[in-house]
Each structure stands twice: as C-alpha cells, then as structure tokens.
C-alpha cells in the first residue's frame with residue numbers, strides 16, 4: 001500500500017475554544033470548520049496546511065476514546081491519517097500483513113470521508129487512520 005498523502009494529523013485537546021486561538025493567532029491558520037462526530041464522541045475543528053489538515057479533537061463524553069487518551073497521556077498528537085485509494089482493498093492488504101484492524105469495514109468520519117483505524121499496538125504505537133474521499 002502506498003498512501004497518497006497525509007490527509008490529517010489528529011490532535012487531542014481538552015477544549016476547542018481554548019486551543020483554536022493558538023492555531024489561528026499564533027500559527028496564522030484558519031479554522032474553516034467545526035463539526036461534531038457523534039459516533040466518535042468528539043467535536044472536531046479543522047485547519048488546512050497545504051494539502052494536509054490539522055484536526056483538533058475535543059471529547060464530548062468521558063467514555064470517548066479521546067477522553068481516555070487525554071486521561072492517560074495528556075493532550076497531544078492522537079493519530080495520523082493517510083489518504084488512500086480503494087480503502088476496502090487496502091484494509092484487506094494490511095490485515096493480511098498481520099496488522100490488527102480496529103475497523104474491519106470503513107465507516108463515516110468527519111468531512112464525509114470513509115475512514116478505518118489500525119490498532120496502535122500493531123503500528124508501533126501510532127494510532128493510524130486510513131481514509132478515502134469517495135466524493136472526489
């Protein structure tokens with residue numbers, strides 16, 4: 001599998017309201033979208049940096065995967081997302097190579113992308129997301 005590009009970097013934060021001003025006022029990026037992903041129990045905020053996005057993730061409940069991450073490790077880089085073609089096929093390929101899939105079939109993520117996560121225990125500690133924009 002050859003990823004096309006880094007689609008986004010997910011960053012866990014306690015509060016979008018408190019962290020957005022850093023990205024806007026210090027880094028000079030523009031927050032172009034805030035979206036709740038109910039299924040993942042997170043509120044997201046997006047910034048573009050060239051072709052890649054920064055996705056801030058604020059947990060919306062205590063049992064959110066992002067709340068658990070912050071409780072354990074504190075705020076910081078949470079996952080890296082690679083854009084791929086033919087997501088289903090890529091999932092099957094990485095599974096055949098011994099990687100544990102969190103999502104066996106793709107599901108809907110923020111911005112209407114099809115997404116699937118690979119378990120950090122089989123990706124050397126980096127929670128990895130594969131995603132595909134089927135609207136393109």
Ligand code: CMX
Pocket residue numbers: 010037040042055057065066068069072078079102109110117119120121125126127
């Ligand atoms: N990066 C690296 N390691 C991580 C991690 C992360 N983001 N999240 C959890 N882990 C590690 C934990 O540190 C823990 O390691 P140890 O066993 O060494 O202590 C291990 O994975 C298990 O973690 P846990 O806290 O017990 O949590 P769970 O097993 O319940 O869940 C995971 C872990 C990765 C399966 C779960 O967080 C998950 O399904 N994540 C994918 C979905 C997600 O994160 N959604 C939010 C973003 C959504 C979006 O972008 O739209």
